[in-house]
Amino acid sequence: MPAKNPPSERVQETPMMRQYRAAKRKHPQALLFFRMGDFYELFFDDAKVAARELGLALTARDKERQVPMAGVPVRAMESYLVRLVRAGHTVAICEQLQDPRECKGIVERDVVRVVSPGTLVEDEALVGSEPLFVLAVDAAAGADFGLAWADLSTGAFRCAAAAPAALAEELARIGPAEIVLADLHEADGAAATHRRLALVRELAAREEIPLTLRPPWTFDARNGARDLCEQLGVATLEPYGVADRPELLAACGALLDYLRDTQKGTLGQIRDLRRHEPARHLILDRATRRTLELVRSQQDGGRDGTLLAVLDRCETPMGSRRLRDWLLEPLVELSAILARQEAVAELFEDHDRSERLRAALDGMGDLERTAGKVAAGRAGARDLVALAAALERVPALVAGLSGCAAGALADLGGRLDPLADLAGRIRATLVEDPPLNLKEGGLVRDGFSSEVDELRALARGGKDYLLALQEREIERTGIPSLKVGFNRVFGYYLEITHAHRERVPEDYVRKQTLKNAERYITPELKEYEAKVLGAEEKVKALEYEIFTELREAAAAETGRLLATAAAAAELDALLALARVAVERRWCRPELCEEPAVLEIEEGRHPVVEAALRDEPFVPNDTRLGPDSRLVVLTGPNMSGKSTWLRQTALIVLLAQMGSFVPADRARIGLADRIFTRLGTGDDISRGQSTFMVEMVETADILRNASERSLLLLDEVGRGTSTFDGLAIAWAVCEYVHDRIGARCLFATHYHQLTDLAAGLERARNQNVAVREWGDEIVFLHRIEEGGTDRSYGIHVARLAGVPPEVLDRAREVLERLERDEEGLSRRILGAAAGAAAAAEPPAEPAPVQPSLFDLLEAADEDLLEELRRTEMDALAPIEAWRLVERIKRALGAP
Ligand SMILES: Nc1ncnc2c1ncn2[C@@H]1O[C@H](COP(=O)(O)OP(=O)(O)OP(=O)(O)O)[C@@H](O)[C@H]1O
Ligand SMILES: [Mg+2]
Known part of the structure; x- marks a missing residue:
């Protein structure tokens, strides 16, 4: 929120106040921290905001004019800064540029840094295992949006183009802390551009990402190309794959412009640009990433209960960040996956080598972020000592990697550079444990100078x-x-x-x-x-x-430092994967290019297995192939349907990130996308009608899935009335089977669907076994062949403590319903099979397959309307029974 200050007043101002206003004019949107001796002072409305947010005492600078003032002690500045920026403010830091003791009159001051949510690289604010991205979006009317994003703490710099339909997914994948967007005046630009800008604003608001508006001219492809060349120190952008992409150049340029403006100093840590190419990665949409709980749990958005928490056995924060990257961007190219897998396998086999490497990494710390700090001129003496300590471990890493067979490991060995000169110089210069304060002496070793x-x-x-x-x-x-x-x-x-x-x-x-x-x-x-x-x-x-x-000498080596840090981070991530595989008895999956193959023996859900304490996890197979691409899975509530679907997805994902997988054996045909549509019961509410969300996601899947995709559909159709739901589930299954041909696991409570699967050529029924024990049921969590005709809903209701009277009545009603419902699916199937048979071969326009609705429509318009309007929640069992009876009659049953 911008803090407006009153215009300069009639009364003659002090020179210091004039200086203050000049700085404030340059950064009107920011809260200005104005250095005065041992304090940063805030004035006018800034002071009020800071006093409110930080609970500071509000005083007055000038008794006469009553200028509100609040002060933050220099020593404690970082934590105040972090709190203000986290609360959504931007802070401009205005420093004294001279020593007050050495100058006559007023000391020179200027803003040295502007801190925003995406550039809050203070140690206190950074989460070691997560990146901090600030992202610029070029929304000029054209085919694609241009995205460029950077992490100032590590110098990571990336760009990607995104089609309008994919923008939300891309933003969710990147997860920026701040979005930089053009502030286009209403009267300027094309209507299409304004619509696109509005879309970005809307997405940012939905994800609660702070927006920073910048002058539109900073989004310019030609200037962008020039700035990029300058920043990367190159004459041509050809190798970066951005030269002919104006939207990427504009986004990169705008981002660099913004960062130069806010960081004032150099951006020495930004030395390389990588273009993200979606075609090289397994696509995970937002819903999938969320419901599979890869890096955030659905429960509280934390790390506990996520796949990352199970995988992250890294020794350093930089390793954790690398692992997180891999997890969110699994690969699709066989050779790239195998290169990583081979490295993991070698570390898996060679326990001694792994231990040695791990010991060398332990205590190495966040070399990547330390190097970033050095490059940005923000490093203290302790950072340099940490840098030396980290570099001193590099020779042990290089030695540990020597003689490795895996190409990726040998390659890492070559990329690790101990920078012995620099490490030696730091050690020779600085004392072992230097003070935080750089200006109070005590830094330099005796005997150095x-x-x-x-x-x-x-x-x-x-x-x-x-x-x-x-x-x-x-x-x-x-x-x-x-x-x-x-x-x-x-x-x-x-x-x-x-x-x-x-x-x-x-x-x-x-x-x-x-x-x-x-x-x-x-x-x-x-x-x-x-x-x-x-x-x-x-x-x-x-x-x-x-x-x-x-x-400065260290900053001059930024390139070598960052390259070394990157290699160490990768090694750390590979070691973590190997370690998890050893400790959890995972196997090395076999990967192939055949799109239909998915064979998992004794697969386990990595997170559920890790969480189970009292009982063992029951492993299950997943077997899909050219002749069996669709599995309809039935089974009672709580039996483990969703768990099996998720574990299958996670195993494929792990395999494609180069990891071992929780199974005894696995053969996996590479997938291009994993789609999940997990049931409403498992979903978090998002303010939209749950059924609507479900249908939007289903529509997306049906439109975008390919033969290579993996689909996990969990209780699609549950969010509406039984017949609507069954009808939709049925039609979706058929469509996936007939038209898409993707591998698909479909979990459902509609046991009528088992009849469907029985009739489809490349489909199979499976169910989760339960054993009845008198009146009890026992969940075996074991997936078996064949369908079920019982859903045990009433048993589960009993487990949940529903009164016996209600249960008895429910049983009665159920019996009648079941009796009357018999033949329903037979009829649907009969009609469908008839149509399918007639359509063989499908040379002519495909005949419309009659749906449940068609059957009813022909029969009774009024009844159909009644069905549509029926609210399941408000329906008494007896009314349901009567409804079914009427439907039967309408269908011509006796
Ligand atoms: N293979 C397994 N081994 C051991 N426990 C399991 C297994 N699968 C599931 N469970 C346990 O059963 C619980 C319920 O599993 P899940 O949510 O997959 O059931 P579901 O069939 O999808 O139920 P609903 O129909 O209500 O959605 C899990 O939280 C887990 O604790
Ligand atoms: Mg479930």
């Missing part, structure tokens, strides 16, 4: 001298409590309590009177003070200079 050593000796010697002087003066004056003290105003002084006032010698010059003491100076004292203070100040300045030189 003779100048530092001399100044230190002088400062220390001067102090000794002062102590000796104190002793001497006590003796001379006979005042035992006489002491030498120091304050910033008077420097060194001799303090004597009033009780001994008479004994003060003549040569003492009085400087200050306190309540019960007087302070004096002597010429001798002043002389030494000059020496000591001078030396202390000088050594601090010198140490800071030595430090910044060192930091």
Whole structure:
């Protein structure tokens, strides 16, 4: 929220206030942190906002004009900054550019950085295992949206084109913390552009991503190309695959422009651009990513209960981020997957090597983010020491990788660079455990610089001298409590309590009177003070200079540092996959290009298995092939239908990210997309009608799935009345089977569908076994061949504590319903089979297959209307029974 400040007032302003206004004018949208000594002060409306958000005391700067003011201490600035930006504000930091002691008049100040949600790279704000992306969208009317995004903490820089229909998916996949968009005036630009901008705004609002509006001219392809060349230090953009894509150039340019504007300093960490090509990745839409709980749980959006939580056995945060990338972008190219899988397999087999590598990575820390900080000039002395410590581990990694057979591992070994010179220089320069504050000395090792050593000796010697002087003066004056003290105003002084006032010698010059003491100076004292203070100040300045030189030397190696960090991160992620595979007894899947194949023996759900404590997880097979592409799975509630569907999806996904899989054996034909439509019961509500959401997602699947896709449909049609639902489920199954030919697992409570599967050539029925034990049922969680004709809903209702009276009545009603319903599916199937037979071969336009509705329509218009209007929730069992009876009659049954 922009904080508006009043226009400058009539009264003559102080020069400082003029300086303040100048800075504020440059960043009107931001809260301005104005450095004044040990505080960052906020004024006017900014002060009110900060006081409200941070609970600070609101004071007044200028009593006369009542300028509201609130201050944040410099030392605690980071946490205040993080809180404000997290609350949705942007903060401009205005620093003193000169040492106040060294300048006459007012110190020079300027904004050195603007911090927004997508550029909040403070250590305190970053989550180690997650990236922080700021993303620019070019929405100029054209075919595709241009997207460019970057993580300032690591220098990751990517771009992608997205068709309008795919934009929501792309944004969800990337998950930016901030979106940068053109602020196009209503009167400018084409109507289409405005519609596209509105779409981006709408998506950002839906995902609650803060928007930053930028001048439209920053989204310009030609300038973008120039800025990109400059940033990447190249003469041509050909190798990056963006040269002929104006939307990508415009987005990259706008992003760079924004980052340069906010970071002020260099963007040295941004050195490479990668174009994301959807065709090279397994596509997971938003619903799938969400319902499979890959990186966020549906329950609370946290990491617990996610696949990532099971996989992430990384030693470093950079490794965790890499693993997360892989998980969200599984591969589709066999060779690329095999390269990774081969590396995991070698680490899986060679336990000793893995242990050695892991030990070398342990404690390496976040080299990638440290390198990013160094490049951006934000690193402290502790960061440089951490950098050296990380680099010192690199030789052990290189050694650990030597002799590896897997190409990917050998390649990593080649990319790891110990930068021994730099590590050595850091160690030689800085003390082991340097202070946080860079300007108070104590950074540089003794023996590194003779100048530092001399100044230190002088400062220390001067102090000794002062102590000796104190002793001497006590003796001379006979005042035992006489002491030498120091304050910033008077420097060194001799303090004597009033009780001994008479004994003060003549040569003492009085400087200050306190309540019960007087302070004096002597010429001798002043002389030494000059020496000591001078030396202390000088050594601090010198140490800071030595430090910044060192930091610049490190920044000059950013390219090598980031390359090394990337290799270490990859190795860490590979080791994590190997480790999970060993610990959880996963197997190496066999991958092939045959689209129909999906054979999993003794598959397990990696997350449910990890969570089960009291009972073992029951493994299950999944067997799909050219002759069996569709499985209709029936089974009671709580039996494990959804679990099996999800585990199958997760196994395919894991296989395509190069991982081992939770199964005894697996052979997997590569998928191009995984679609999931998981039942309303498993869904989180999103304010839309649940049935509507379900149908939108189903429509999307039917339109976009291919023969190579994997479809998991869980209780499609459940969200509406039984007949509507059954009719839709039936038609969807047929469509998938006949037209798409994708591998599909379809879980349903409509056991009528088993008749359908029985009649389809490449479909099969399976069910989840339960055993009845008297009146009880026992869930075996085992998938078996064949259908079921019972749904055990009443049993489950009993387990849930529904009163016996209701259960008895329900049983009665059910019996009658079942009796009357017999033959329903036979009729549907009969009609469909007849039509299908007539259509063989399908040379002519495909005949319309009669649906349940057609059957009814022919029979009775009124009845159909009644069916449509029937609300299942409000339907009493007896009414349901009567309805079915009427339907039967309408269908001509006796
Ligand atoms: N193979 C298995 N081994 C052990 N426990 C399992 C297995 N599959 C499922 N379970 C347990 O059963 C619970 C219910 O499973 P799931 O949600 O898959 O049932 P469902 O058949 O989809 O039920 P509903 O029809 O109500 O949606 C799970 O939370 C899990 O604890
Ligand atoms: Mg379920």
